[in-house]
Amino acid sequence: MSSDERGNSLADQAAAWVPPWARQPAEPQSAEPQPGPEEPDEPAPAVADEVPEQTAGTETAGAPATAPDEPVPAAVAASAPGPADVPVTGNRRRVPRRPEPRPAVDLPALDDDAELDAALEAILLVVDQPIGEMLLAQTLEQPVERIGAALERLSAGYTAAGHGFDLRRAAGGWRFYTRAEYAGYVERYILDGQTVRLTQAALETLAVVAYKQPVTRSRLAAVRGVNCDGVLRTLVVRGLVEECGTEPDSGAFLYRTTTMFLEKLGLNTLADLPPLAPFLPTDIEELTDAP
Numbered sequence: 307m308s309s310d311e312r313g314n315s316l317a318d319q320a321a322a323w324v325p326p327w328a329r330q331p332a333e334p335q336s337a338e339p340q341p342g343p344e345e346p347d348e349p350a351p352a353v354a355d356e357v358p359e360q361t362a363g364t365e366t367a368g369a370p371a372t373a374p375d376e377p378v379p380a381a382v383a384a385s386a387p388g389p390a391d392v393p394v395t396g397n398r399r400r401v402p403r404r405p406e407p408r409p410a411v412d413l414p415a416l417d418d419d420a421e422l423d424a425a426l427e428a429i430l431l432v433v434d435q436p437i438g439e440m441l442l443a444q445t446l447e448q449p450v451e452r453i454g455a456a457l458e459r460l461s462a463g464y465t466a467a468g469h470g471f472d473l474r475r476a477a478g479g480w481r482f483y484t485r486a487e488y489a490g491y492v493e494r495y496i497l498d499g500q501t502v503r504l505t506q507a508a509l510e511t512l513a514v515v516a517y518k519q520p521v522t523r524s525r526l527a528a529v530r531g532v533n534c535d536g537v538l539r540t541l542v543v544r545g546l547v548e549e550c551g552t553e554p555d556s557g558a559f560l561y562r563t564t565t566m567f568l569e570k571l572g573l574n575t576l577a578d579l580p581p582l583a584p585f586l587p588t589d590i591e592e593l594t595d596a597p
Contacts, residue, residue, distance in 0.1 A: 416446060422456050435565065436479025477568040478575065504544075511537045512546060516567070516579060520550050520560035546570070 416422045425446055430437070439457065443450040457480050461473040471482050484492050504512070507530075514529050515521055526534040538561065541547040550562045563576070573579065 416448060419456065419459075422446070422448065422452070423460055426453070426456055426460065430473065430480065430482055433481060436475075436477045436481040436569070438479045442480075474572070475574050476572060477565045481569075483572075505537075507532075507534075507537050508540055512541055512563075512567075515541070515547055515561055516563050516576070517582060519562040519576075521562075522553055522556070522558040522560060524556075524558060526561075 414421045414425070416425060426442065429442065429445065439450055439453050442448075442457075443453045446453070457473065457475075464472055470485055470488050472485050473480060474483050476483070510530060511526060511534050514526055518525065518529070523534060523538060526538065538547065542549075542561075545564055545566045547561050547567070548564045550560050552559055568574070568576075
């Protein structure tokens with residue numbers, strides 16, 4: 307090559323040189339082999355199983371259609387299994403198995419009275435407060451009349467057999483209790499020589515709440531003639547008295563007796579309280595008219 311031709315070639319290369327930041331990215335080369343110069347260009351045969359390329363407006367089975375630059379919705383991203391949800395085994399993901407449902411337990415039909423009595427005894431042994439006949443009927447799916455007759459039958463059977471426990475109605479429901487003739491032994495076991503009794507002031511305050519409920523603290527103090535805040539607080543802590551709202555006029559708290567109060571006295575409702583007339587003095591009218 308002569309010096310003139312070499313100079314022209316270098317000048318052409320310098321003129322055709324493009325800086326790296328101005329260059330266009332090279333198109334990816336197709337994986338299909340390009341026909342050589344000796345082979346004629348022939349169209350590729352159509353493949354029946356060829357899957358069309360997914361576009362922004364199409365969907366694939368099991369995957370929602372999203373645009374290439376569009377963010378994935380949060381609901382779709384949350385429902386899609388992630389690496390922490392689906393365990394990976396080698397190059398394949400294993401779908402976790404769903405927990406199998408518990409087998410159904412075959413319950414007795416309770417057609418026989420003996421089976422119904424046994425079911426009632428099982429429930430009454432685990433209750434921590436008197437349970438009503440309606441709730442027992444809903445639990446056992448039996449008529450209320452049949453449940454009531456079964457409870458009466460059980461109570462009479464325990465009394466006739468002379469058991470140390472009894473099934474009694476108290477506080478609007480049914481519950482097992484120890485018999486009164488064995489109460490001394492039960493107290494000796496539970497208390498072990500330690501007795502905690504209510505004071506006279508607490509008993510008087512409890513009696514006023516029982517017969518005048520709902521009642522405010524000012525009403526209690528007016529009936530007893532002394533301040534009852536400390537005694538009333540003790541009764542609330544013991545679970546014998548509870549708050550039941552406020553008085554509309556003054557906004558003062560109202561107090562009433564609790565279900566435990568009925569249980570301790572062995573009463574079913576407040577209507578079973580003894581009347582006050584026999585305990586009132588004969589000269590009550592004179593005391594009322596006195597200044």
